[in-house]
Every structure is written in structure tokens, then in C-alpha cells.
Amino acid sequence: MLILDFSCNKPNLKSPRICQSMNKRHPHLLMFLCVFLLLGTAIASAEEAKKDAKPHSKSLLETLVEGGWVMVPIGVMSVLTVYLSTDGVRNTSIKKTSPPAYEAEVKRLFQSGDYVGAYTFCRDNKSPLTNVLRVGISLLGDGKTMVEEGMISEMHKESAAMGTQINYLSVIGVVTPMIGLLGTVTGMIKAFSTLGSSGIGDPASLSGAIGEVLVATASGLVIAIPAFGMFYYLRSRATSAMHHIQDIINQLFRKMPYDVLAGVHISGEEIYANVPNWVSYEEPAAEEPAAETAAA
Numbered sequence: 001m002l003i004l005d006f007s008c009n010k011p012n013l014k015s016p017r018i019c020q021s022m023n024k025r026h027p028h029l030l031m032f033l034c035v036f037l038l039l040g041t042a043i044a045s046a047e048e049a050k051k052d053a054k055p056h057s058k059s060l061l062e063t064l065v066e067g068g069w070v071m072v073p074i075g076v077m078s079v080l081t082v083y084l085s086t087d088g089v090r091n092t093s094i095k096k097t098s099p100p101a102y103e104a105e106v107k108r109l110f111q112s113g114d115y116v117g118a119y120t121f122c123r124d125n126k127s128p129l130t131n132v133l134r135v136g137i138s139l140l141g142d143g144k145t146m147v148e149e150g151m152i153s154e155m156h157k158e159s160a161a162m163g164t165q166i167n168y169l170s171v172i173g174v175v176t177p178m179i180g181l182l183g184t185v186t187g188m189i190k191a192f193s194t195l196g197s198s199g200i201g202d203p204a205s206l207s208g209a210i211g212e213v214l215v216a217t218a219s220g221l222v223i224a225i226p227a228f229g230m231f232y233y234l235r236s237r238a239t240s241a242m243h244h245i246q247d248i249i250n251q252l253f254r255k256m257p258y259d260v261l262a263g264v265h266i267s268g269e270e271i272y273a274n275v276p277n278w279v280s281y282e283e284p285a286a287e288e289p290a291a292e293t294a295a296a
Contacts, residue, residue: 070183098129138267180220
């Protein structure tokens with residue numbers, strides 16, 4: 001029997017008496033201590049057995065193969081995520097949306113009053129900034145309201161074109177976990193089928209089906225989480241780029257002399273609006289000279 005010695009706390013008491021007191025007051029304490037010692041011995045022996053055994057580590061390719069057929073669409077989604085993320089970072093940068101060289105040249109042309117040259121420069125050098133400015137310059141002769149409406153419409157087009165590929169990342173973030181879930185369901189079906197046909201006597205095939213369940217689910221989440229992260233990041237970059245373009249436009253069109261430019265057609269593009277064909281203009285008839293009164 002295990003004897004606890006508390007003689008350091010109560011020197012007048014002897015160890016056998018304390019042992020008997022502990023047995024009377026706490027009958028389960030010694031049992032718990034024995035169980036704890038047995039568990040510690042079992043864990044130590046298990047760790048020694050693991051050290052003696054040679055573990056078999058699977059390669060990444062073997063782990064992916066265990067995921068089954070759903071790893072093919074998940075792999076396609078991973079490639080698309082990398083491509084859309086790289087392309088989105090490039091297209092939402094300030095150097096791409098409003099190049100500093102284009103911005104400096106347009107400001108110089110506006111300061112010199114060369115709006116025809118500014119329109120030609122914006123037409124020949126494509127970017128979201130120059131596309132919006134080209135529309136605004138072409139409408140200078142139609143007044144401030146038309147210029148603002150035209151540029152706002154063009155900015156919406158540029159924002160939509162910039163956000164199209166970014167939105168694909170959101171689609172990937174939603175679809176990929178569902179593909180992984182589909183692989184989970186098919187793996188569970190295989191696991192139950194194996195369990196029903198051979199029972200637990202064939203652990204290799206059962207573990208393969210369970211491996212397909214876990215790998216498919218984990219792979220779907222591994223692709224979906226970065227896709228969602230890049231979606232929100234690129235959307236914020238695109239918004240900042242459009243705000244930068246709007247700031248440049250406000251600087252250029254501030255104090256624009258619309259009254260001087262009224263009726264001016266700068267773009268050189270064909271105008272299709274004309275006078276309705278049911279309206280006819282008649283030239284006023286020439287006044288006849290007053291008849292001279294005959295002399296009586």
C-alpha cells in the first residue's frame with residue numbers, strides 16, 4: 001500500500017496514522033493515483049513503441065490522389081485563383097489605371113487650352129483615365145451637365161470592366177467548398193459501402209475512403225479562403241483607383257469655360273442627330289417693291 005508521509009507539516013503525527021486517516025477520509029484518492037500511474041506507464045510504453053517503429057510519411061502527390069476525382073476541378077480552381085489574383089493586382093494598380101506620364105501630359109494640354117490635342121492624346125493612349133477624359137472632352141460643347149453625365153457613365157463602364165474578373169474570385173470562393181463537400185459525400189458513400197460489404201476486417205480500403213473525405217474537404221477550403229481574401233483586397237484596390245481618377249478629373253475640369261466652348265465639336269466623330277424630316281424650312285419671300293402711283 002502507498003504510504004503518504006506528511007511528517008513535515010505535523011511532526012507529532014506518525015506516517016501510519018496519516019495513511020489510515022487518508023484511507024478513512026478519502027477512499028478514492030489512492031485509487032485515482034494508481035490509475036494515473038498505470039496510464040503514465042502505458043503512455044510511456046506507447047511512445048517507446050512509436051520510436052522503434054518506422055513511420056510511413058505520404059508525399060503531397062499521394063495525399064492529393066487520395067482526394068479522388070474532385071481534386072481535378074479543385075486544381076482548375078486553384079490555377080484560376082492564381083491567374084485572376086495576379087491579373088487583378090496588375091489591373092488595379094495606379095500605374096495601370098492612370099499612368100503618371102499620361103496624367104502629366106493631359107494636364108499640360110489642358111493648361112495650354114489645347115483640347116483637340118488632349119482628345120487626340122486620350123484617343124491614342126488607352127487607359128481608364130484617358131477613356132473617361134476622352135468622353136468628357138468630346139462633350140465640352142454640349143455644356144457642363146452633359147460632360148458630367150458622360151464621364152460618370154464612362155467611369156461606371158471602366159469600374160464594371162475592372163470588377164468583372166475580380167468577381168470571379170468570389171465565385172471561386174463559393175463554388176470550391178461545395179466541390180469539396182461533394183467529394184466528402186462521395187467518400188462517405190464509399191466508406192459505408194466498404195463497411196457494409198467487408199465490415200471492419202478490411203481497414204485499408206476503409207481508410208482510403210475516409211482519406212478521400214478529409215482531403216477533398218480540406219482542399220476545397222484551402223482554395224476558397226485565399227480566393228475570398230483576394231476578392232476583398234482587389235475590390236478595395238479597384239475602388240481606390242477609381243477615386244484617384246475622379247480626383248484627377250475634378251482638377252482638370254475645375255473652372256472649365258463652358259460658355260466659350262458652347263457649340264464646339266472637338267471629337268471629330270460623326271454626329272447622327274439631325275433636324276426631323278417632317279420639318280421643312282421655307283425661305284421667306286422677297287418683298288415686292290411698292291407700286292408706283294401713276295401721275296394723274
